[in-house]
Amino acid sequence: MSLQDKVLSSSEVLNFRGSGFRSLDDIKELEGGREGLNAFLAVAEPEDLEPCGQGPLEGVMVALKDNICTKRLPTTCGSRILEGYRSPYEATVVQRLRQAGALIAGKTNLDEFGMGSSTENSAFGPTLNPVDRSLVPGGSSGGSAAAVAAGYVRMALGSDTGGSVRQPAAFCGVVGIKPTYGRISRYGLIAFASSLDQIGTIGATVLEASLLLEVVSGHDTRDSTSAEKPVPRYRDAAVQGIEGMVVGIPTEYFPEQLDPPVRALLDEACERLVAAGAEVRPVSLPHTEFAIPCYYVLATAEASSNLARYDGVRFGARLPAEGLDRMYELTRGNFGAEVKRRIMLGTYVLSSGYYDAYYGTAQRTRASIAHDFTTAFNEVDVLFTPTSPTPAFPLGERVLDPVAMYLSDVFTVTANLAGIPGLSVPIGTVGGLPLGGQLLGPWWGESHIIAAAGALEASYGEDT
């Protein structure tokens, strides 16, 4: 039976690669036991599974990152400030999932408000990496990636502001797709940095991540930044092959400091792409080195504004105090250290007198980075890079070193700055730990990167 035939029905998608179906009770038992990963902040009760539509995900359990608003389950963003918060409305993606027949299994752990790369910044404790429980699962969508890697669910939604879907997917050995900015409605996704945030999909396979993407994509009148573009059948792209595809290898993404075993796996992946019919050639993205500072100026600026609404007045936690200012202070003291750090940074870069030096410069740099990609995609169909410089790192290793933590996003933030789609697919293991390869495409080029990832996945699959 060919891969194409496997896509015919959703039940077969579920059984693809042989993994079985887990019930809510299974998830609760696994998470509640000593082997629990703390991947879920809330698991649905059977009565929460509302009657659903008939579609390509009929009966399929999907987990949601806990920054996506649901009516039936709490939405906390991994923050004390939203502890116990129940949204009175539902995100557009949740409606689309239900129309497609999916069942919402629960809400997954994350770095508070998506700010972090290890899921250690959750107010409700870190998530463990199912591959090695002493390691972080990556972040900020660590709960979603761990839930898929552990087999709790086959698919999950995350969000990706600077790599938060792709990096945890890489660390946990699963597939993560961050589509083009505007591909998926952000209505009901709690904002971290609005111009960079995009909901992304995580799947056990390229096919599942692509099918999920197909279901949740599309224009939404409630999100002015969502695009009025038709949604292709991404599930078909996963198996269409890459004969004649031109793959660019940006030199800036392969620095000297990469560990030799990491580099060896990346080289091997390139060879497999060639073997699958692609042509590989080097390209240059000269502004890459400015991406991290540019990203941290823009992301924190937007975050400082997006998080102003958590003032204790209308919803969420409120600490009683004499006087308004004191109430603000105490209530907003509920934010964790990383969130406070970013609010302060963002407030600073937007202050009068500093605005142009920081925000203005960062905006111009962003345009240069986007231009690098436009130029590269005139020559190549997709780009191939590492997803992160290293595999998963130990819990606690970078908690006290924010800059080291920020640098684990060095290869992923560019896609958010440029708005282009990116995908992480497993390309083998280093010392038993999964490594991810990243495919980047031009705006609306999801089908290309899915095809390339599908070809890689098939190539590794033939080994076993």
Place this chain on the structure above:
Amino acid sequence: MIGVEIHVRLKSEYKLFCSDRAVFGGEPNTHICPVCIGLPGALPVLNPEVVDLALRTALAFGCTIHFESVWARKSYFYPDLPKGYQITQFEHPLATKGSVTFSGSEGDTSVKIRRVHIEEDAGKLLHDRVPRASAIDLNRAGTALVEIVTEPDLRTAADVRLFLGELKQTLEYVGASNCNMEEGDLRVDANVSVRRSGSPRLGNKTEIKNVNSFSGVERALSLEIARQIATLDAGSAVGQQTLLWDDHREELRKMRSKEESHDYRYFPEPDLSPVRVTQEQVTTVLESLPELPRDRCSRFKEVYELKDYDAEVLTQSAANADYFEELVGIHIDPQVAAKWVTGPLQALMNQRRENAQTVPVRPAKIAALIGLIERGIVSESAAKSVLVILAQEGGSPSDIIEARGLMQERDIGQLTSWITEVLAKHSEEVARYRGGESKILGYLVGQVMQSSGGTADPRLARDLLIEQLSNE
């Protein structure tokens, strides 16, 4: 030098970025949704109706329209501001460089408009609902405003008031706003600084906020100008500060000084694309704009030969001017039409709290009534009572006159008997008239009218009276 910023609530049915209705009043927090109360994850979507109304505003003042204007976030914390920022336009407003000409205290005066931009309103704090606490009503949050900013071209408090009158009239004319002052449709902030005559150096400016009546603006500015002059005269410097106007106590209170001023941390709103306006859109709006009040006033003086005062009063509101022109259109003499609209009709509207659009007596009825006066069937004073009855009960003027016996008395015999009675009672005045004091005639006519209970035809009564006085 005085510059003003006017926040104008636009007449849009829905809020700026969501589909809640923009209505005044209503139970607190009944016109709200996740978007306008800033719930996590909610996103704004522009209501295009607002852009149209804002274009009407900007074009009425002759502004240059920018084909692309950019939303920005203005950040500050206050409980009535749900998101912790207001969505407004900052670096790239919808329109710039317009002007308003008005009749100032020293003749026609022109004020330059610096910019017109769109923004959302905040909610309201209610301090009288919950003991020892403030409550928040977010019905107003997210309703659409335009902010109009002038250059510091104004010189006196009185002129500011006259300017605001012209501005309000224009906004009503073009249908951009209801301009209901009680509902806070127009809110004014004023920046003022003084300069010694002859000195090129301007003192520090102060900003007066929170004024919601034009007379309040005038009073607040007069006070502040006097205070600044007194400060300078005493050899001190005016400090840059923001003042709040307290209308009840007639005083200005210091809100914050320069050191405490907000840093609003403006940056482009990432959740919205820029507002794009096309040349066709501008042309369509321009073509749909009505004649503006000053132009209409001049035309009324010229075409209908109205006195300045009548033309100004008639063009105060577009509805009154329309009503007048409808009367003229059905062949009522312009002078007579003006007299009726500014007189009896205005009194009726005031009494009934209605305007020329809503008042139930439409122009055709008044025209019929005027016709009856001209044919001598009803007296003017009786006609005013007919007008009131028309408003209350409807019907036709002639039926009302007939049913209530309001016809004018033209019977010579009847009139002569009233006259005889009056002449007998007022022999002294009669003697004075005959002695050459002809002015006294008016008094005698009035007496005849009174005897007739107002029904006598005054012209006929007068003629008969003269005849009788010269007979004896």
